[in-house]
Amino acid sequence: MALLAISFLTLPAQAKEQNLGPVTHLPLPRYVSLKTDEGNVRRGPSLTHRIDWVFKRRDMPLQVTAEHGHWRRVQDRDGAGGWVHYALLSGVRTVLVEQDMIPIYNRPDPQSQLNARFELGVIARLGECTRDWCRISSGGYRGWTLKTNLWGVDDDEIRD
Template sequence: MTRILRCVLVAASLMTGAAAAQDPAPDPSVGAVTNLPLPRYVTLKTSEGNARRGPGLTHRIDWVFTRNGMPLKITAEYGHWRRVEDSEGAGGWMHYALLSGTRSALVTADLAELHSRPNADSAVVLKAEKDVIGALQECNIDWCRLRIQGEEGWISKDDIWGVGADEVLD
């Protein structure tokens, strides 16, 4: 009888090992739900969005974002919920319907210069104060073209938040 029990345990452990070999650990660099890269940037598509302690309506609200178009960074996914954070690291879980794939950036420099071309020697066409939000048009490795209230110019990535350091957008 002991021998039969031992055979069953060995068979069970072999099956568990085989299942584990077939089911690799999830890749933390992509979302479990969307299979999109993590982290990634999105924008708030409403004028108010609740960030909750956990992924569900039963979790308490920790933070309320109140700027339509504000860039947010998605760091995790669970069902219809996305864990987001702002430029200061504040955030929580938000329902995906409150977020848009449209890209924006937040000016982080006290007074940033936007240039006519993606280099510091080109003419300054616009200046933007800290915390101004603009729509991202395109980015190369060091510069992004930003639209602020109908005006456009190139801004150094060092002066904004909402785009990855090595991210290129067409």
Template sequence: MKRIAGVVALLGALVGGPLAAQEGEGTGSADIPSATPAAKPPEKQCRPDVGCVTNLPLPRFVSLKGSEGNARRGPGLTHRIDWVFTRAGMPLRITAEYENWRRVEDAEGAGGWVHYSLLSGVRSVLVTLDMAELRAAPEASAPVIAQAELGVIGRVLECRTDWCRVAFSGTRGWIRKTDVWGVNADEIID
């Protein structure tokens, strides 16, 4: 019974009526909560370099999980589809978060809002230099073991300061970070 009276007192305070006094509660200002702060919870303040939903850094790289992903104009199924990503494993950069949606962009800056279930934390890179050289070791003097064409997608195995070890269709080697898109210049991946 006491709990119900407390709810009635709060409702009375919110509508400005004398219900609290009628239910036998005190009428002092300390007994009636202020309606302003309780009416709407404060919005979460987010830092521009950290996602509000995941608390992970922004921007950050992920990859497309399947072979197709719709990029929408806004975060929700009611928003128009502006772009369709069609390459499984394609690296994407997350630039914003809203509930279950992530705003992403590709190497050319095209993108939109994608449902998080279409994205994977598996890291990949897109070759940005035609006939980029894969080397046996992370140094310019190491032997070339393969060449990757412009636009080829590879899986990231590790990254050092200037080089990343990647796998392209079973071939593994070291490629310069400047020859790929999908990792930050200062990023180290073990």
């Protein structure tokens, strides 16, 4: 009887920690990228809902906040969003540079060699991340920058 009571006590805490999508069973929220050059953003999760606007940047990072059938509710860095068909989204992780001329270093160390500088608004492919740094690549350049320079990766996210 004591074991049964303990399992009931631990289940709700675990369920709160991880919010999973009802369709994919993947974590919500989570980051994805736009697979196409254009993606219609609808007011609701079906083709009958009005198109509010169109995302027009391939590889743009988006955050999935809800799921319904073949539709995902997404938002961009400014919080603008709506419902997008899942076929327009990719699991490939990208980030948006949020500061102008951010330094890209050879290693996650500001004393290491400077490889490049990325402008505000650049979309970069996301690689591994430590507690404070992420490895990114864009335009043939790659290296490490502080996570605080990027949108599309969580503050506590670690990637190998």
